[in-house]
Amino acid sequence: MHTPDAISVIRAKRDGAALTPEQIDWVVDAYVRGEVADEQMSALAMAILLNGMDRAEIARWTAAMIASGDRMDFSSLPLPTADKHSTGGIGDKITLPLAPLVAACGAAVPQLSGRGLGHTGGTLDKLEAIPGWRARLSGEEMLRVLRETGAVICAAGEGLAPADRKLYALRDVTGTVESIPLIASSIMSKKIAEGTGALVLDVKTGSGAFMKTEADARELASTMVEIGTDNGVRTVALLTDMSTPLGLTAGNGLEVRESVEVLAGGGPADVVELTLALAREMLDAAGLPDADPARALADGSAMDRWRRMIAAQGGDPDAPLPVARETHTVPAPATGVLSVLDAYAVGIAAWRLGAGRARKEDPVQAAAGVEMHAKPGDRVVAGEPLLTLHTDTPERFPGALAALEGDAVVVDTSGAEPAARRGVIIDRVA
Ligand code: URA
Numbered sequence: 001m002h003t004p005d006a007i008s009v010i011r012a013k014r015d016g017a018a019l020t021p022e023q024i025d026w027v028v029d030a031y032v033r034g035e036v037a038d039e040q041m042s043a044l045a046m047a048i049l050l051n052g053m054d055r056a057e058i059a060r061w062t063a064a065m066i067a068s069g070d071r072m073d074f075s076s077l078p079l080p081t082a083d084k085h086s087t088g089g090i091g092d093k094i095t096l097p098l099a100p101l102v103a104a105c106g107a108a109v110p111q112l113s114g115r116g117l118g119h120t121g122g123t124l125d126k127l128e129a130i131p132g133w134r135a136r137l138s139g140e141e142m143l144r145v146l147r148e149t150g151a152v153i154c155a156a157g158e159g160l161a162p163a164d165r166k167l168y169a170l171r172d173v174t175g176t177v178e179s180i181p182l183i184a185s186s187i188m189s190k191k192i193a194e195g196t197g198a199l200v201l202d203v204k205t206g207s208g209a210f211m212k213t214e215a216d217a218r219e220l221a222s223t224m225v226e227i228g229t230d231n232g233v234r235t236v237a238l239l240t241d242m243s244t245p246l247g248l249t250a251g252n253g254l255e256v257r258e259s260v261e262v263l264a265g266g267g268p269a270d271v272v273e274l275t276l277a278l279a280r281e282m283l284d285a286a287g288l289p290d291a292d293p294a295r296a297l298a299d300g301s302a303m304d305r306w307r308r309m310i311a312a313q314g315g316d317p318d319a320p321l322p323v324a325r326e327t328h329t330v331p332a333p334a335t336g337v338l339s340v341l342d343a344y345a346v347g348i349a350a351w352r353l354g355a356g357r358a359r360k361e362d363p364v365q366a367a368a369g370v371e372m373h374a375k376p377g378d379r380v381v382a383g384e385p386l387l388t389l390h391t392d393t394p395e396r397f398p399g400a401l402a403a404l405e406g407d408a409v410v411v412d413t414s415g416a417e418p419a420a421r422r423g424v425i426i427d428r429v430a
Contacts, residue, residue: 013047028064049179065189068163072195082282083196090347091245096259100305103150105291112156119347129253129366133315184223198285206243208343251355251369324367324390332380336413345408349400
């Protein structure tokens with residue numbers, strides 16, 4: 001058998017053929033080594049985006065990306081491991097209450113998280129709003145925090161799926177992010193290399209999500225569940241709504257505050273609903289179906305884990321969270337029932353206020369963001385506060401306000417009764 005070459009691999013996918021295991025192993029490895037050039041890989045990524053990959057190709061592509069780096073191993077822990085991945089959305093702070101909650105119920109949660117880019121926030125940016133908290137841990141530190149507290153949330157090391165790191169940066173600048181086989185293999189290569197025994201995926205759909213349509217979200221969910229299952233990771237996905245933000249806050253410190261409210265037994269109903277549903281799925285997949293996460297929220301044991309987890313990474317759980325220097329109130333435009341509060345628009349507003357970054361080296365403001373005083377389905381009164389914008393740099397207010405114009409906020413003034421609020425969970429894919 002002769003060694004594949006870049007041009008024959010590109011031509012094969014361009015002409016609609018399935019790539020062979022040898023072609024996939026070679027092209028991923030040769031790309032990491034620099035033998036396949038960026039322009040060749042970007043042609044191949046575009047051919048994959050246009051012509052797709054079948055289940056066997058996706059499985060092999062994922063395996064090749066895992067093999068490009070280290071695999072973590074938590075088998076020395078006395079507890080089953082479970083992790084969650086969300087495809088990202090506005091106000092999605094669920095990892096913060098979820099990781100300590102699942103730890104309080106008896107599973108270990110090794111959660112490698114990222115920073116935000118564009119209008120969706122990153123878990124590490126949120127936690128960095130807590131004075132002293134550190135995202136970068138060595139492998140030994142990660143294991144120590146996990147042993148001591150049952151949960152760790154930290155940045156992924158450079159050695160985890162380096163092929164994905166290089167390919168994702170290339171896809172980002174070549175219009176090839178939006179391919180379900182490439183997204184699914186990218187996410188799953190990192191999660192499988194991380195070594196978790198069970199994985200629950202939160203696949204979002206709606207204006208604030210990657211996948212705008214339910215059909216695409218469903219396909220991404222089932223592709224990722226197949227990859228996890230094929231690799232021996234017990235994997236299930238929830239399909240969830242991202243047409244409006246989760247909870248009542250979008251922005252780093254604001255979202256930490258709301259997460260602590262959930263851990264204290266309060267918090268917005270949709271955040272509590274999704275946190276408990278994901279916790280139950282994680283515990284079930286980890287072999288702990290009798291655990292009771294609702295009780296762990298009510299009896300303070302999840303809050304206790306949170307405090308230990310934050311302190312173990314240098315954070316002060318009692319320190320006041322940063323407060324923005326300036327706020328601006330947006331009133332409800334009419335009296336009636338709020339029918340639309342668009343997730344994408346709120347995400348852009350929070351980002352423009354300083355909660356997110358445009359380039360990956362930009363800093364973020366810990367206190368910037370949007371606080372919501374009503375959710376779709378709630379009654380609102382003209383002139384009463386609907387949103388509060390927070391920032392340290394008030395010259396950002398006009399840009400944020402512009403994002404919220406047009407169809408972003410709609411109040412139904414017809415006098416009709418509000419329709420029953422749609423739950424945040426649309427379906428389960430297993
Ligand atoms: N997140 C990832 O990790 N990879 C993708 O391809 C898209 C989103």
